[in-house]
Structures are given as C-alpha cells and as structure tokens.
Amino acid sequence: MIEYNFCQSHSKGRGLSPPTLSMAVHILAGDWSVWVKRQFNFSLRVLYPLYPCFGLLYFQKAEADIEYVEKRLKFDFVANAREAGTVEGNPVQLLENLSAIKARHAALCAQVEEIAAEQKRSMDSIRAHLDTTVQLVQQLQNTADVQVPPLTKEEQEARDFLCSSIATLNVEAVPTEEPQTQAQSESQFVCDEVSEGTFETVPRSVRGNLKLNDLNTLYKQLSEYFSDKDRAPISTQRMKKLNMKVSDSALKTLQHLKIVELDKKGLVSLLAKDREKTGTK
Numbered sequence: 001m002i003e004y005n006f007c008q009s010h011s012k013g014r015g016l017s018p019p020t021l022s023m024a025v026h027i028l029a030g031d032w033s034v035w036v037k038r039q040f041n042f043s044l045r046v047l048y049p050l051y052p053c054f055g056l057l058y059f060q061k062a063e064a065d066i067e068y069v070e071k072r073l074k075f076d077f078v079a080n081a082r083e084a085g086t087v088e089g090n091p092v093q094l095l096e097n098l099s100a101i102k103a104r105h106a107a108l109c110a111q112v113e114e115i116a117a118e119q120k121r122s123m124d125s126i127r128a129h130l131d132t133t134v135q136l137v138q139q140l141q142n143t144a145d146v147q148v149p150p151l152t153k154e155e156q157e158a159r160d161f162l163c164s165s166i167a168t169l170n171v172e173a174v175p176t177e178e179p180q181t182q183a184q185s186e187s188q189f190v191c192d193e194v195s196e197g198t199f200e201t202v203p204r205s206v207r208g209n210l211k212l213n214d215l216n217t218l219y220k221q222l223s224e225y226f227s228d229k230d231r232a233p234i235s236t237q238r239m240k241k242l243n244m245k246v247s248d249s250a251l252k253t254l255q256h257l258k259i260v261e262l263d264k265k266g267l268v269s270l271l272a273k274d275r276e277k278t279g280t281k
Helices: 002-011 021-028 033-046 048-084 091-142 153-173 179-187 196-200 212-225 236-241 248-256 272-277
Strands: 260-262 268-270
Touching: 196 212, 212 248, 212 268, 248 260
Parallel strands: none
Antiparallel strands: 260 268
C-alpha cells in the first residue's frame, strides 16, 4: 500500500494513469520491475528537458558564491588592517592603488619622451652654434697675421705722454742716481728729425707719397728701439708687431738719407752715426 501511494503521488497531475490492479499485484508480490520501468520512462520524458536549466542555475549560484567570497575577503582584509593599523601590506589597498600607479607611470613615460625630444633639439642647437664658433676661430687664426694699422696722431701723442710719465716716475723712484746717468738716459731718446729741405732732396720715385711727419715718426721709433745697444737688426714684421709706422717708402727714404741700412734679408739697423746720437755704440 505504501508503494502504491508513492507511485500515485508521483504520477498525479503528470498525465499518468493510476496503477492498475495487475501492477499493484506485481508490486505486492515483490516484482518491482514494472514499477521501476514506469518510473524511468517518466524521468526521461519530464526531467530530461529541464537539465539545461539546472546547469544554468548551478553556474549562477557558483558565481554568486564566488562574488560573496571575494567581498567577504575584502571586508576581512580591511577590517584586519584597520585593527592592526597597517595599510601598506593590505592587498586590497594595493590593488586599488594599482590603477593610479599605472596612470602615473604612463604620465612619467610621456614626460620622458618630451625630455628626450627637448634634449635632441638642444643638442642640434649646440652643434649648430659649435660649427659657427669653429668657423669664427678658423677665421681668427687665418687673420692673426694681418698687419696692424699704424697709430694715429692722437695715439702717438698719448704714447709719448705715457712714456714720458714712466720716465719721470723712474727718476723720482731713484733720487740717489747720479745726474750724469740721468742725462745719459734722457739723451738716449734724442734724435735729429729730418728737415723739410732734406726730405725734398729725396727723389720722388723713392719717397713716393710719403709724408714728412710719418718719416720722422718712424725715425724716432727706430731711435728709441735701438737705444739699447744689445738690440739686433729688426725685421719689417717685427716693426709692425711693435706698432711702428713702417712702410717701404719710409725705409727707402731713410736708406737714401744714410740713416738706416738694409741687409740682404731685409733686416733694418741704424748706421753708426745715428747710434752715437742715441747713446749706443
């Protein structure tokens, strides 16, 4: 009777006819094969179409369980970190800061690229200016031997004034020096200027467009230079470096007047009589 009620309860409302008398006889007699076969057919017809729904519900429940576990772990980590007072070792806090760290890293990479581009532009500018500087240095090296223009009249007067001032200071610094020595030092710079009449006796082909003042200036400069008896003959290049007002016409004129002499190498020296006037031998 129990088996009959169980079978009737499962078959009720599902389009199954109640067990017949013969089935009940088989069940009471212990022959369960007919009843089991009937129940198996019922399972195949009713439960099999519902298996996909059971699988979907199962996975949804598993996903909900995982989400619950994740939130539970986060809550436990935050609670434990708050109680212990340590946030640095909190994995949840580290994960939350990971996005901010990635954004900061991307910004730093962009800044590095900008700095590299600026460095490249700076190096290009430095190379361009360096090339210009090298060209200027080469130009200066090429023009280093260019002749220095002669002194103007004002510059000559200023130079003479400075020389006289230095000579005066030297005399005042050594008051015990003998008068004869002072007179000798002053006489070293004494030289006779070429007069206008003497200058006119020089042929025009020799003196060219030379002026008398320029000739006397060079004569005075040579006399001052050779006032030291140890001075050797001087070259034209050396005279130009000493800012002497030298020219070919001036040297030829002085040579024509027997004031200076030029050797085969072009070196200039005063004649003996002019050296005696300047106090040298």
